[in-house]
Amino acid sequence: MIELKNIFKWYKVGGNRAFVLKDINLRIAAGEFVSIMGPSGSGKSTLLHILGLLDEPDEGEYIFLDENVLGLKEKQRSALYKQHIGFVFQAYHLIDELTVYENIETPLIYKNFKSSERKAIVAEMLDRFGIVGKKDLFPTQLSGGQQQLVGIARALAIKPKLLLADEPTGNLNSKQGESIMELFKQLNEEDGVTIIQVTHSEKNAEYGNRIIELLDGQLVS
């Protein structure tokens, strides 16, 4: 499903290149559940953004679903993204101006779901994450953990083939974290959703069937 070849990513800092990712080569098959681990600043989020077509590497090739996505036009890329990928951000990134309900609904609008379908899906998500009672609140009125749940619910609403999650449980208590992990595992096993998550927790990493270590922008293994 995913193949990265010699991916480099750098930032220009005072004329020099500060490498964030160095020569990353990676294959992930459909149906895998991969955990990415590594110290802070090692480039995990950057890698995930590239995988999620939100960012571009400075060098290398990225083949997603048999397509060389780096050669694609912005429009095709966003279509591909819209179709297949759900993304859970480390910083949640909810729209402050919209309620919980509307936040979850937004991607469905952009995927042209009918209003009745949207209602059903959003209701299901609210229920699944136990936030029905919060549906009319604004993100700023929620705790960090609750916001994270809304972020996950939004990503899953479109039923993606590939779920990318950047520390999805970082702000949750261990019990909540566990139930999210159970949910991911279930999605992976029953619905065949490919999942790539970034995590700091060994225990959560174990839910996946493969662990990738990043250190200073390079893969260790």
Add this chain to the structure above:
Amino acid sequence: MIKTYFKIAWRNLAKNKKSAIINIVGLALGMAVFILIALWVWDELSFDKYHENYDRIGQVVQTQTFSGEQYRNVAVPFPLGEELKTQYGDYFQYVTMASWPGEHVLSQADKLISEHGIFMDAEAPRMLSLAIVEGSIDGLANPNSIMLAESTAKAIFGDENPLEKVLKINQQLSVTVTAVYQDLPDNTSFANIRFIAPWALYVTSESWILNQRSNWDNNSFQLFVQLRNGVTLETVNRSIVDVKRNRVDEERKKLNPLIAIQPMKDWHLKSEGIMRYPGERGGSIKYVRLFSVIGVFVLLLACINFMNLSTARSEKRAKEVGIRKTVGSPRQQLILQFLSESVLTACMAFLFAILLVFVLLPWFNGVAGKKLEILWTNGWFWVAGIVFSLFTGIIAGSYPAFYLSSFNPLTVLKGTFRIGWMAGLPRKILVVVQFSVSVALIIGTIVVFRQIQHTKDRPVGYNRDRLMMVEMKTSDFYGKFDVLRSQLKEKGAIEELSESSSPMTAVWSNQGGFTWPGKDPALQTDVATIWVTHEFGKTVDWQIREGRDFSREFGTDSTAVIINEAAAKYMGVADPVGMTITAGDLGGGDYHIIGVVNDLIMDSPFQPVKQTFYFMNYGMVNWINLKLNARKSTAECLALIEQTFREVIPNAPFEYQFVDEGYAAKFAQEERIGKLATFFATLAIVISCLGIFGLASFVAEQRTKEIGIRKVVGASIFQLWRLLSTNFVILVLISCLVASPVAYYFLEDWLQNYEYRATIPWWVFAVAMGGALLITMLIVSLQTIRAARMNPVESLRDE
């Protein structure tokens, strides 16, 4: 301490260059417009104030009623002056008769110039408080004297001393220069008067004038007065109202002649409906009011814009305020910081505005037909400017200063303090007001120019092409008709030459007292009368509709009259040719109608053509009309004509005007309004655009994060663009709905000034609306597309 505030303020402005520039430029434009208009209004309102006795000077105006309609005219009969002097002397310090102002030839030795001048009573220079440079203010006491404006003295005598020199007026009247006075400034009613000669001289100069001495029926003169101290205008007007009525016969009493004094302060701005010198139209208080309103409006828009943008920017800084407060910055300090920033901006805008005014003034003067100057030396101008800048700065800065600094820092930092898009109603209203004004001005500009074009396209009824006119200023011009005509024809300079009593671009005389068979006895006639020579029609190419033109073959044509179609209609007779008209006011002669001619527009192109009688009389003419030869170039013809005139009439300067130029001058006022409207419309649009540009970029910036997230969850650029633009488009549409009826109302009202007027078609509104929408879309799109195209990872970074 204050200095540090301004230093930090300066740094903040420099950091946000784009919004600072928008702010300064926008406010400066508004201020510049306001200053320009203020200078103009100031000039209009101070018209004639040059005269020290401004408050007590007046001109006599006569109101007469023709067929139920009142006509007001400054022309009065000769004996009225004497009557006021002798019977009402208690009221008046000065009573001075005056001729019509006009061009006269002044000559000394071989020097020959043509100047605008007037004949007035000897007290006139005192009444007008002329500033004497040399000689005596009572210089007109001797009938054979003349007072020259400095410019005239210079033109004739150069650096020589003009005093006691002898001149000739119109090659006929010998006068001695007794005084030189400073030219009157442009914003006075007598500005174009370059010499004053004694009324006593005028009276004896031509026999017909002397004959009017006790004639109450001939309104051919002007009368100026100055009230004595302590006498009110109301008292005087009440007592003199019937002074003429009491002196005329029963027939004349029917016209109900009423006499009143119009004070000098009303001459320039409140003379609507009063006939003054032919073709002269003063300013109008209506335009002064209209432009004042526009000026205040534009300034207001710019100010509100400024406040909104400052506020918008400072809301973005809510977080900064929160942090500053958590680290212990006292509230007072925050307030001062915000205030010094906006005051600094306003002051910079003021300086920039002055620069703009300085650059725009020459052009503005051209458009407005004025000679305005920045009041560099007037202390009040600077005081007003500085007070105004401080005021604007403080008002604009007060919202962010007091509102934001009042917040609990935690709410700001936690983000619970949220600013909705465009922060609610006030900003939406602002956009609507701005665009309403812009749209209304666009509509107004189109309609004004349509009216001008519509009237310009109106057929004039004669051929202006290669038609030239020469005023017969002195007696030397008379008796030369045959020589001029035959010589010029022989040389091939002209196709035809004729003479007439009025120029082609004006009607100089109107008469009453006509009768004809079957005339309604109740009708008090009022007809334009023009005296012409045989070939007048051939020269100007008029179209005979019925009957025939004047002809040399009929010796009886000296008692013939040709009437225009309007006159045929006015008389209400089906077949006028062959009828006889009796001219009661022209010595009671009978004239037979030999033809009906098409309507020629000789007066205002905005009015219907008046009923006109063309008589033939070689002695009543004032103008020579020449149709240049089409087979020669204009320059060749002109050279030949000039040469011939110099030979035949050596004692008069050769001066001419082309009829098409004279005709074009009739549109000067309308074109002025059109140009000013364009100017204001452009500025209003620019200011509105700056406003919407600032708001759009602010909104785009404020919503960067939201845009990023929406993009991440799958929104296309088009969807984002629509999301961000819709609100602005709706606001502009509302503006159009507000502006259209208001503009329609005012323009309909304005068009009522013109009998011959254009319509206001629907497409004018569509064009204005389309234009406003297009501009908005363009500006908003520029901002939103940039925001929408941003890499979401970039925009989401700073979390």
